[in-house]
Amino acid sequence: MTGHRARHWTPRSRDPQAERRLVDAGTDPLLARVYAARGVHTPEQLERRASALERPDGLLGMEQAVSVLARAMERDATICMVGDFDCDGATSTALSVVALRAMGARVTYVIPDRFRFGYGLTPGIVTEAADQLAPDVLVTVDNGISSRDGVAAARERGMAVVITDHHLAPAELPHADAIVNPNQPGCPFPAKSSAGVGVIFYVMAALRAHLREGGWFTARGLEEPNLNELLDLVAVGTVADVVPLERNNRILVHQGLGRIRAGKARPGVRALVEVAGREPEQLRGADLGFVVGPRLNAAGRLEDMSLGIRCLLAADFGEARELARELDSLNQQRRSLEADMHDDAVEALADDPALAERHGICLYREDWHQGVVGLVASRIKERLHRPVIAFAPGDGGLLKGSGRSVAGIHIRDVLDRVASTHDGLLSRFGGHAMAAGLSLEPDRLAVFEEAFDNAVRELADPEALTPRLETDGELGPEELNLRKAELLESGGPWGTGFPPPLFQGRFRVQEMRVVGHNHLKMWLCPDGGDFTIEAIQFRGAPEGRIPELEAVEMAYRLEVNTFRGRRSVQLVVEECREAGRSGSADGGYAAS
Structure with missing residues (x-):
């Protein structure tokens, strides 16, 4: 089989008692139904204020990490951040450099070249950092938990090493001066799904608190940095790394997305949104993964991530825009390469x-x-x-x-x-x-x-x-409106581990039309309704063919479509099949 495997549609199970508790607490019944199907049992799990974030001191190794960094700052030693070549690594590096500079540290960074050094703190990247930057302390971000040889090489050269990571730990940990990783053995921190950028954000918050208590900022006449201003970077890295959006990550993404929508993001993030042709105030959580993330990742995939980090570090919007355009160009090259390689893979499967x-x-x-x-x-x-x-x-x-x-x-x-x-x-x-x-x-x-x-x-x-498509059941015709679509949009952020609401239902086909190369635009009438609603299935018309159907069963998302300032309701179709038929092999329409 070389086409898409047919998926079984199954309604998500949900706890009716949890659903009732949410409704009793004032949650809209539709949202309560959706939340209960995603494991939300109490209103507290829906908290999105920054004050509800887990505390940094819950992370094992935090005290040691802060001590190493604070001692380095006291003697004006050079701290070198060792990042990774993906979006999480880029945002982690940029965040730590901005935060440490604002706290008065002497800081630089190095990113391993994917093609020369590979992933993580390798002996090769230690040698390069030592020869070019002569750091006293190496701090890994989004990597390092498996870098025993690299840590040993750094310590042989007299460098202290702090590892901040979120990947699963090996049986034997590196002999670093400090390790902060929610997934290391014995760490009680409950937010195990934190991305690398989330972990380093917590390290910077703990370091700032330590410096404040010691009178660091007052003694040096420094303004204490507001780390909430860096939450746009946390949101981008978290969504792009496809980590589950459990409660703590949802708070981080919600807060960061709010800054982007309000025009308060860093120039680099704003520029990346602009070159993608998106309006910041209309950005959704998923857009961080589909719009911003790929443009940053393209640098690490095709060249090296230093271009992406320079964009994120840029203080001037004009400079950020030029760098974002270079990243956009790289992303176009990446898309072309990916399309050709995907065609090769499909051909191999057919052969x-x-x-x-x-x-x-x-x-x-x-x-x-x-x-x-x-x-x-x-x-x-x-x-x-x-x-x-x-x-x-x-x-x-x-x-x-x-x-x-x-x-x-x-x-x-x-x-x-x-x-x-x-x-x-x-x-x-x-x-x-x-x-x-x-x-x-x-x-x-x-x-x-x-x-x-x-x-x-x-x-x-x-x-x-066995491929399955979990849905949130059916919506009544009276629920297919803009108000409900806006309600669902506001209920996020949605993403991995907390998927956007997906419904299923039967519709009568009024009209179908191909838009673009192979997208299918539809005008549908819901069963039991007397009105028409627009729907679109991206890549739903292979080779530009329009299926001849009178009625369809669809798995769809109820979304707000904004076009030229006008907001309207739209169904975004995940899968569609002829009414009464099982799912087709290609995820489109069953053969008639």
């Missing part, structure tokens, strides 16, 4: 149908770009609902692989199983539940393909390989 039926799928072409293979893996994963790893040639004669998984199959655990059963097969690997990276000798690819498929087969619950 070898058995490949698509594996439990774990590996794809490789000699001419693929290692900075884009993760995006290809993600698209094929969505297509086949299987864990997928895409490989490209890397430096040192190794293959670089980037994997993506589906809910219920922890891809790093899968790679750990492969490594434990095939000694020496993997040169290096790491990651988390839904995404991972690895290095592999080219002549071991066939062995790895078999081992990966077997490991997924052994570890996966068969239910995890």
